[in-house]
Amino acid sequence: MEKTWNNKAWFLVLPVLLLVAFSAVIPLMTVVNYSVQDTFGNNEFFWAGTDWFSQILSSPRFWDALGRNLFFSLIILLIEIPLGIFIALNMPKHGIGVPVCLVLMALPLLIPWNVVGTIWQVFGRVDIGLLGHTLEALGIDYNYVRNPTDAWVTVILMDVWHWTSLVVLLCYAGLVSIPDAYYQAAKIDGASRWAVFRYIQLPKMKRVLLIAVLLRFMDSFMIYTEPFVVTGGGPGNSTTFLSIDLVKMAIGQFDLGPAAAMSIIYFLIILLMSWVFYTVMTSSDADA
Amino acid sequence: MARITLDHIRHAYGPNPVSDHDYALREVDHEWEDGGAYALLGPSGCGKTTLLNIISGLLHPSHGRILFDGKDVTDLSTEARNIAQVFQFPVIYDTMTVYDNLAFPLRNRGVPEPEIDRRVRDMLEIIDLSDWANRKAQRLTADQKQKISLGRGLVRNDVNAILFDEPLTVIDPHMKWVLRSQLKRLHKKFGFTMVYVTHDQTEALTFADKVVVMYEGEIVQIGTPAELFERPRHTFVGYFIGSPGMNVLPARLDGARAVVGNETLALDHAPVVAPGDKIEIGIRPEFIHLGREGMPVRINRVEDIGRHRIVRAEFEGQPIAIVSPENEDIPAEARITFDPGAVNIYANSWRVGAKV
Known part of the structure; x- marks a missing residue:
């Protein structure tokens, strides 16, 4: 069959192209531009080549932050994905419970990041916070401002509270799309509760789980607002993630060149990791 | 088992x-x-x-x-x-x-x-x-x-x-x-x-x-x-089983005879029904003979489906289906006779009669 090329179609995608150009491509190119030059203000630029990149890649500060990011994302995925699946499995499928649960689940998602940060910042305070003060009263030594472990626990708890709902909602959508006949057949076949999960529910949730893992990985890897509001990256550097470090470098120290180089490295890491996740998780589809 | x-x-x-x-x-x-x-x-x-x-x-x-x-x-x-x-x-x-x-x-x-x-x-x-x-x-x-x-x-x-x-x-x-x-x-x-x-x-x-x-x-x-x-x-069984289904015609009973419109059919038994029951007769299209003798019908349509033909006709104002063998011709002044043993009597849709 011969294809006819219709160039008019380009006009239809032109508005989107322009929008993407202004919102993504041009800013990205600006960053690329900064990353290979040095400036001392006054709009004067000097060619720096790959200096900034090698400086970033050889700095322990960068690798430490990257390590924290990976560790954080790993913990987030290990908690939120199983927990999300577990909650989704136990949500009602019929009746008045459905809308009630859905609204409850959607609530954390509707709260802006900085508000979530502020809520937990107050919640965890030892002097007035419900959580911090209660723990203190119970004799548990908890202080996210001074103790790095406590700071981590707080940030992780906050993220789990904020984002597990997303996993729940995605999994729930996958679960309700399974026809009743599958459950009936499983009963006839004498399948155990675990077998129903393993051979019916999990395979049917696979696609939404892929999306959930991708979204949660990318989001947790880019986390900024909540730890910035709660801990400000501290105590010390213990919760300084790449994004926080980046902002410190760009805004705090006004090192535009290194910051731009770091953004590009950061961006490439996320791109690469997402691609790896996607390829690994869809590869089982291909074999037959 | x-x-x-x-x-x-x-x-x-x-x-x-x-x-x-x-x-x-x-x-x-x-x-x-x-x-x-x-x-x-x-x-x-x-x-x-x-x-x-x-x-x-x-x-x-x-x-x-x-x-x-x-x-x-x-x-x-x-x-x-x-x-x-x-x-x-x-x-x-x-x-x-x-x-x-x-x-x-x-x-x-x-x-x-x-x-x-x-x-x-x-x-x-x-x-x-x-x-x-x-x-x-x-x-x-x-x-x-x-x-x-x-x-x-x-x-x-x-x-x-x-x-x-x-x-x-x-x-x-x-x-x-x-x-x-x-x-x-x-x-x-x-x-x-x-x-x-x-x-x-x-x-x-x-x-x-x-x-x-x-x-x-x-x-x-x-x-x-x-x-x-x-x-x-x-x-319902008559209508659902068979292709086309059984013809069901409203009728009146008179001893061992059933009356459909102006025509009277002789039955091989006298069905017992309660007064006031809705009476119908059921006759399968396969048990109706189309020819020059019997009760007059008006033919509307003939469907040839290969092995036989299905004749759609009007009998005493009621639509009726008749199965006619492939080689028999259909006369212009068509008349029909019913197989006497094949007529079923229904009171309020349920069959009544000697044979079960």
Whole structure:
């Protein structure tokens, strides 16, 4: 069959192209531009080549932050994905419970990041916070401002509270799309509760789980607002993630060149990791 | 293998059934023989699937009891009833191989692995999927998937009963014949009690020893295909079985005679009916002779369907279908006679008469 090329179609995608150009491509190119030059203000630029990149890649500060990011994302995925699946499995499928649960689940998602940060910042305070003060009263030594472990626990708890709902909602959508006949057949076949999960529910949730893992990985890897509001990256550097470090470098120290180089490295890491996740998780589809 | 007793079963999906209309199953009280092949036939929404799910234990009836070989199983789970059921749309376990799909119900019941292997290989032979045994079930065609579903039911040959819920709907016509005859063969070989839900009368009539016709939540007749054809107990059976269905004409009774419009038919017996009953006569198109003698009809249309013709005519103001052999010519001034033994009398839609 011969294809006819219709160039008019380009006009239809032109508005989107322009929008993407202004919102993504041009800013990205600006960053690329900064990353290979040095400036001392006054709009004067000097060619720096790959200096900034090698400086970033050889700095322990960068690798430490990257390590924290990976560790954080790993913990987030290990908690939120199983927990999300577990909650989704136990949500009602019929009746008045459905809308009630859905609204409850959607609530954390509707709260802006900085508000979530502020809520937990107050919640965890030892002097007035419900959580911090209660723990203190119970004799548990908890202080996210001074103790790095406590700071981590707080940030992780906050993220789990904020984002597990997303996993729940995605999994729930996958679960309700399974026809009743599958459950009936499983009963006839004498399948155990675990077998129903393993051979019916999990395979049917696979696609939404892929999306959930991708979204949660990318989001947790880019986390900024909540730890910035709660801990400000501290105590010390213990919760300084790449994004926080980046902002410190760009805004705090006004090192535009290194910051731009770091953004590009950061961006490439996320791109690469997402691609790896996607390829690994869809590869089982291909074999037959 | 078991005799299935349905003891005054009623079922409503709503919580507080008041009138008969709230019941998906009005009242079913029958005994089905051990090793019988039953077809449940009826239009959509007549309660076939409800009855099937009650037998398999997926549904608990609102009233009544189910007994297998005289033992009450009403409160037993599906698993404890040892039933196999095949659904209308294929249910397969995507992530398993074809072999594992068939082995799944056996493994869940702790059948020893060599026995599983023997039975699964046999079944793969029967459903013609031996070459696919180690493939993932996910990418197969709908036909193949449904064959796996059938196989998963049939691989358990020690079950009390196998229930089929319109299993061949998604199968292409040629394969339908093949699978249906294989099912019949398996039924003869293993002798399980088989219940087969369908809305396709050909499927029901060719498949089953006994056809159970359901209508509006009730079983209106259980009989052999011949009984359903010759003596439908209910006008619905007459209309539903046969192609075209039985002609049902409003009539009046006068002793051993039935009066339709201005015409009078002599009957071979005098039916007993209560005054005020709605009386109809039923006559199959196959038992009406078209010729130059008898009662006048006006012919509207002739459909030639190959082996014979279907003549659509008007008789005493009522539409009537007549089956006329291919080689007989249809006179211009057509007249009809009825086979005297083939006229059924219905009072309020139920058959009355000497012969049962």
